[in-house]
Amino acid sequence: MPEPHKPYNNVRLGVFVLGGLLLFIGTLYIIGKNEHLFGSNFELRARFTNVGGLTTGDNIRFAGIQAGTVRHITLKDDSTIEVTLLIDKALRPYIRKNALASIGNEGLMGNKIINITPVKGSAALAEPGDLLSVQQMVGSDEMLATLAKTNDNIELISEDLRVTIRRLNNSTAFWTLLSDSGLTRRLQLSMAGISRSAANAEALTNDIRAIIADVKAGKGSLGNLLRDTTLAGNLNQAADRIRSAGAHADELAITLNNTVTELQNSLIRGQGVAHSLLQDPALAEKLNASMENIRQGTAAFNQDMQALQHNFLFRGYFRRLEKKEKKKAL
DSSP states (O other): OOGGGHHHHHHHHHHHHHHHHHHHHHHHHHHHTTOOTTSOEEEEEEEESOOTTOOTTOEEEETTEEEEEEEEEEEEETTEEEEEEEEEGGGTTTOBTTOEEEEEESSSSSOEEEEEEOOSSOOOBOOTTOEEEEOOOOOHHHHHHHHHHHHHHHHHHHHHHHHHHHHHHTOHHHHHHHHOTHHHHHHHHHHHHHHHHHHHHHHHHHHHHHHHHHHHTTOHHHHHHHHOHHHHHHHHHHHHHHHHHHHHHHHHHHHHHHHHHHHHHHHHHTOHHHHHHHHOHHHHHHHHHHHHHHHHHHHHHHHHHHHHHHSTTTHHHHHHHHHHHHHHHO
16 A cells, blocks of 8 residues: 555544544443433433532432432423433332432532432322422531521520629629528428428319219219209209299288278278278177177186086096096106
8 A cells, every 4th residue: 555545544543543432431421320221211200499409410319229310400480490300110110109309419418319209108100201299308508507507596695605604603692592501491491391282282182073073973962962853853843832932922912912902991981891890889899798708608617617527427537537638748
């Protein structure tokens, strides 16, 4: 082969070697990103408000197991970022529609990853293209911000403690109180009094509980009053009788009032028996004479009875009657 063709062959060889090198590097990159070129897979989606530095090719884990890689990151609007997940098809029978996707770190400060967490409960298996629910996790930036705020709060608390301790050190009354030897004894007596009061309160509570239990069980007068249906019926009957007596009393009062009114009217008009008794002197004298005759007749009857008692015909009868009276008196 002539000499002029040597430079052309060298160029072709260089291009071929460079192309092979680039292809090799690309293959290593794709394999390193776990794109599953030689395996079957399916896609799922998840939408976040902040991906926190997640990039295409980052790993995906399902329950801690390597499951795939991030295929696309698409900005939907100013508050929504959609991430397309390329998942190994071997895990499809285990990922369900209620699984949660979250963004985490590989280690404390490592690369970002997406964790898919299974959720307990029955749900259908995830289909290709399904949108998984997301779980917002606390990132390292939020943790550092929280730690910074906590440090500021601790600094404020330390300053307040320093001021408080300084005031206590400068307080004469506080140290005088601590050096009082009788303070401990008084505190002990106070605690003993509180203990006794608590014991008395507990005993009183138990007594009240026992009384209430007896009342509920129908024991005692109050229990009988509350539980005895017969007593309640008797009380109702007594109340009805009192109410009836009150009604009769009202009727009697009305009748007496009417009678008194009629009597007053009779006296005013000069009619009736009452007027005759009160106004007719002849009738009054006759009544007095009748009463005197009755008194005299009663006295004569008593004398006759005395005579009969001393008569020998009736003496035995009156003695037997007297003995019976004495036996009744004993």
